[in-house]
Amino acid sequence: MEREARAKGTAALVTIGEFARSSRLSAKALRRYDELGLLRPALVDPVNGYRYYDGTQVGTARLVAWLRRIGMPLAGIKEVVALDAGAAAAAIRTFWAQVEAETAARRDLATFLVDHLAAEEVEMSQVDMDRGTLGTLGIRYAAQSDPGAVRGTNQDAAFAGARLLAVADGFGERGAGASTAAIDALKPVAQGAVRGAVPAAELLNALEDAADLAARAVRDAVAGSGAPDESGTTLTAMVWTGSQLGLVHIGDSRAYLLRGGELFRITHDHSLVQSMIDDGSLTEDEAASHPQRALLLKALVGGPGQDGPARADVLLQEARPGDRYLLCSDGLSAVVDGTELAGALGVADGPDTAVRALVALAHAAGGPDNVACVVADVVAL
Secondary structure, eight states, rough: OHHHHHHHTTTTEHHHHHHHHHHHHHHHHHHHHHTSSSSSSSOTTTTTOOOOEOOGHHHHHHHHHHHHHTTTTEEEEEEHHHHHHHHHHHHHHHHHHHHHHHHHHOOOOHHHHOOOOOOHHHHHHHHHHHHSSSOOOEEEEEEEEOOOTOOSSSOEEEEEEESSEEEEESTTTTTHHHHHHHHHHHHHHHHHSSSSSSOHHHHHHHHHHHHHHHHHHHHHHHSSSSSSOOOOEEEEEEEEEEEEEEEEESOOOOOEETTEEEEEEOOOOOOOHHHHHTTSOHHHHHTTTTTTTBSSSSSSSOOOOBSSOOOOOOOOEETTOEEEEEEEEHHHHSOOOOOHHHHHHHOSSSHHHHHHHHHHHHHHHTSSSOOEEEEEEEEEE
């Protein structure tokens, strides 16, 4: 009778082998997904342990297979398959935007490394000829952080010193502490990056270490808050070595370079709207008014993400006399366009004048957010 009841109960179901063929997942994968609670069989025979699946589960199984093909972690897939179609589509878009942001960062680093190593080969043969002709470079700098015209508190932080330039845009309950902690964590690293103390070949590693220190400092700063993942900060910082600037960047604060009268943005926003601009689904103008404009794909937050803490971008920027750098939070860049930024930077007679003019421009645009900006000039000494 028991065997007859089991046969009757599985009449409308299929074996794991049949389901594997129709879903294009291996039986081994199906057993693993069962163990993880990702894709449970409709019935497990209590006597022999055979797994049986309902035909209606094929769609879910194929979705799991497709999500694995795009590299989504199992924890993320488990969340997606539990959502309705609209929410699942939004979750997949957000995941893929993060993948593209990471890919863009790796592409930029690969390009830098190729250029850097090619230039290094040429420079080694010219070093004696160049020595004494380039002179010594230095920087002059100024920083300002302002609450803006609307916010009652200021969670942005800005710092400018002989070795470190940095802005951080805090968010959440403990955003102010997070932004300050991120910058403070970089100060000892910057002091160690004096000319000659960190060889150029090791500077990228030093920047990676600096980013890790900042991430830990932010986690410590927001520990104990009700929802630590909801507090954090962006960070855009440059370490001056005497001949080049090492960049650490995560979030949507920005770094710009004014060179030869032309303004270049040298950071890539880690935001949802930037990923949509990158894939052609959104224009720059549309992004400015998009309802999810403030949604970050990467930032320094109080708790690790599902795949660990987000990684900051790091790269090196060769400095030239006459270069003027701007680091700013989105309280400036979101309300003042590139043409106005270039104009203000171009006419200012020094960093102090420039930062005051830039904050004034943000206020003139309504000052809806906190503003942090740093301006630094590279000069021959």
